[in-house]
Amino acid sequence: MKNVKVTLVDGMKFSAIAGSGHTVVMDADPESGGRDKGSRPIELLLMAFGGCSGMDVISVLRKKKEKVSNLEMNVKGKQAESYPHKYTSIHIEYVLTGKDISEDAVKRAIELSLDKYCAVGATLSGTANITHSYKIISD
Amino acid sequence: MKNVKVTLVDGMKFSAIAGSGHTVVMDADPESGGRDKGSRPIELLLMAFGGCSGMDVISVLRKKKEKVSNLEMNVKGKQAESYPHKYTSIHIEYVLTGKDISEDAVKRAIELSLDKYCAVGATLSGTANITHSYKIISD
Numbered sequence: 001m002k003n004v005k006v007t008l009v010d011g012m013k014f015s016a017i018a019g020s021g022h023t024v025v026m027d028a029d030p031e032s033g034g035r036d037k038g039s040r041p042i043e044l045l046l047m048a049f050g051g052c053s054g055m056d057v058i059s060v061l062r063k064k065k066e067k068v069s070n071l072e073m074n075v076k077g078k079q080a081e082s083y084p085h086k087y088t089s090i091h092i093e094y095v096l097t098g099k100d101i102s103e104d105a106v107k108r109a110i111e112l113s114l115d116k117y118c119a120v121g122a123t124l125s126g127t128a129n130i131t132h133s134y135k136i137i138s139d
Numbered sequence: 140m141k142n143v144k145v146t147l148v149d150g151m152k153f154s155a156i157a158g159s160g161h162t163v164v165m166d167a168d169p170e171s172g173g174r175d176k177g178s179r180p181i182e183l184l185l186m187a188f189g190g191c192s193g194m195d196v197i198s199v200l201r202k203k204k205e206k207v208s209n210l211e212m213n214v215k216g217k218q219a220e221s222y223p224h225k226y227t228s229i230h231i232e233y234v235l236t237g238k239d240i241s242e243d244a245v246k247r248a249i250e251l252s253l254d255k256y257c258a259v260g261a262t263l264s265g266t267a268n269i270t271h272s273y274k275i276i277s278d
Binding site (some may be wrong): 116123 | 142191210
């Protein structure tokens with residue numbers, strides 16, 4: 001069981017504290033009555049997905065002794081035009097930098113994350129169609 | 140279209156920057172090879188849900204001139220026991236403090252958020268069964 005407590009600070013600003021003890025601040029944009037003092041809640045879903053899958057991918061590649069010097073995920077989410085504007089599709093691009101990184105290892109690591117390990121991706125995939133791509137950069 | 144960039148910092152620590160310009164740090168717990176320097180990605184989903192629905196509820200109640208001095212959401216998520224441990228159920232408890240808050244107004248505000256407005260709830264509800272409760276405290 002995971003649990004969090006989210007508290008109104010002022011205006012549309014909320015502070016969330018998780019069971020792990022860490023805090024995240026959220027706020028609406030000025031057009032929605034906020035003052036932009038934190039991320040939009042809807043953005044947090046994409047951040048969570050990038051972090052979750054990134055942890056899986058880097059773990060698998062480290063176990064395979066791949067030399068990854070940088071790992072970046074660009075996550076884009078498309079929302080339905082009508083309310084409640086749920087995510088209909090999410091694309092995650094993995095950008096891996098390193099020396100002689102095996103493309104097969106990268107493909108396998110991503111596959112393991114998206115099909116087997118990533119709890120965030122598995123939760124979001126009930127509503128959003130998830131697609132991915134990757135780019136390997138030599139350094 | 141919403142977009143975020145998530146970058147590996149070190150170990151299992153990732154920093155996410157959203158289109159809005161705000162940053163959230165995530166890390167794994169020590170048992171998973173992390174150093175607990177930020178929230179777990181899976182916790183962010185519950186934080187996002189509490190923030191999203193809290194914004195809806197406070198907006199509706201302010202429009203109705205209800206005097207809410209504090210609003211807190213306790214969000215609990217239950218994950219499947221087997222991989223990928225997706226959320227199977229999420230409960231959100233709204234705790235409202237204020238003077239003479241109308242219970243009908245509270246019920247209606249929550250209903251509007253969960254059935255109509257909250258994009259995060261609508262996205263999560265594709266996988267998790269969402270339930271709610273509320274508590275009104277007089278001050």
